[in-house]
Amino acid sequence: MSSNLKTIALVGASTRFGTRSNLGNFVLKALTNSSDFDVTVISRKSSKSTFDPSIKVITVSDSYSENEMVDAFRGKDAVVLTTSHGIGWKEVAIIDAAIEAGVKRFIPCGYGSNSQNEGAREIFPMLAPKARLVEYLESTEYTGMTWTAIATGLFLDLGLSSGFMGYDIAGRKATIWDSGNVQFSTTTCATVATSVIKVLNHLNDTANKYLYISSFETSMNSILASLEKATGGRKWDVTYVQTDDQIKEGEEAVSDGDFMKARNLVLAASFKGGLGADFTTEKSLANDALGLPVEDFDTVIAEIAKSAEPS
Numbered sequence: 001m002s003s004n005l006k007t008i009a010l011v012g013a014s015t016r017f018g019t020r021s022n023l024g025n026f027v028l029k030a031l032t033n034s035s036d037f038d039v040t041v042i043s044r045k046s047s048k049s050t051f052d053p054s055i056k057v058i059t060v061s062d063s064y065s066e067n068e069m070v071d072a073f074r075g076k077d078a079v080v081l082t083t084s085h086g087i088g089w090k091e092v093a094i095i096d097a098a099i100e101a102g103v104k105r106f107i108p109c110g111y112g113s114n115s116q117n118e119g120a121r122e123i124f125p126m127l128a129p130k131a132r133l134v135e136y137l138e139s140t141e142y143t144g145m146t147w148t149a150i151a152t153g154l155f156l157d158l159g160l161s162s163g164f165m166g167y168d169i170a171g172r173k174a175t176i177w178d179s180g181n182v183q184f185s186t187t188t189c190a191t192v193a194t195s196v197i198k199v200l201n202h203l204n205d206t207a208n209k210y211l212y213i214s215s216f217e218t219s220m221n222s223i224l225a226s227l228e229k230a231t232g233g234r235k236w237d238v239t240y241v242q243t244d245d246q247i248k249e250g251e252e253a254v255s256d257g258d259f260m261k262a263r264n265l266v267l268a269a270s271f272k273g274g275l276g277a278d279f280t281t282e283k284s285l286a287n288d289a290l291g292l293p294v295e296d297f298d299t300v301i302a303e304i305a306k307s308a309e310p311s
């Protein structure tokens with residue numbers, strides 16, 4: 001099905017993960033590489049990011065005030081969010097602004113863990129706002145604006161190369177939770193970006209849906225084995241930790257205001273098991289319906305390992 005959407009507003013393109021590009025940069029690249037779309041980046045005034053001169057940029061206040069967002073979204077067919085958890089409740093105002101501006105399709109920042117699983121929300125409370133936003137979008141369907149949320153699991157390439165998932169590629173070290181055999185879904189950032197393009201090109205099939213996609217269903221041990229293979233075949237130094245201990249540490253840190261330790265809770269939503277992290281057991285994947293590429297696990301892991309090696 002061809003898209004009847006042309007003008008796209010992207011909110012969150014400047015987000016970065018340390019020195020590495022974050023999801024917004026991948027989505028921006030996918031949109032600008034497609035001849036189907038005319039993309040405008042919505043950037044905060046405090047942002048230090050710069051964009052290619054060919055990309056249209058609208059600057060708004062850090063508060064994402066509704067009036068500013070209505071003006072920014074006016075004339076846009078779709079709004080795509082790739083913002084961080086930090087905007088929280090502001091996303092409701094952004095949704096309202098999109099409706100007032102006459103936007104046809106809204107893609108919220110629903111990437112990552114399965115926010116529709118109650119157990120996952122209990123372990124990782126920051127999923128609760130994502131679930132509430134889906135409910136809010138459902139309540140706005142009468143306006144005529146449609147929406148699509150995309151659950152992706154952990155971002156495999158970003159999570160491994162940054163060390164976020166517990167693998168130190170340069171140091172050949174890994175931290176494995178429990179047995180390391182729990183299966184979970186994970187997706188590369190490029191495939192997440194492709195899924196956004198596919199959603200915008202499959203409007204009828206994706207309208208008002210919470211979709212599950214993945215590059216792979218894997219485990220910590222499978223990732224470790226592939227990394228060892230990609231880095232010369234030698235065994236890595238492995239530290240084993242208990243999931244419950246990691247959750248407790250994360251909860252205590254968050255209660256003390258140390259939100260950096262929320263990482264433990266993010267990982268627990270995938271590594272604990274029984275929390276809907278293996279999307280093939282939770283819901284059917286939308287990969288085939290969207291026409292997402294089939295990726296080779298060892299090839300992807302080898303590319304990640306190579307990119308993470310010291311230069």
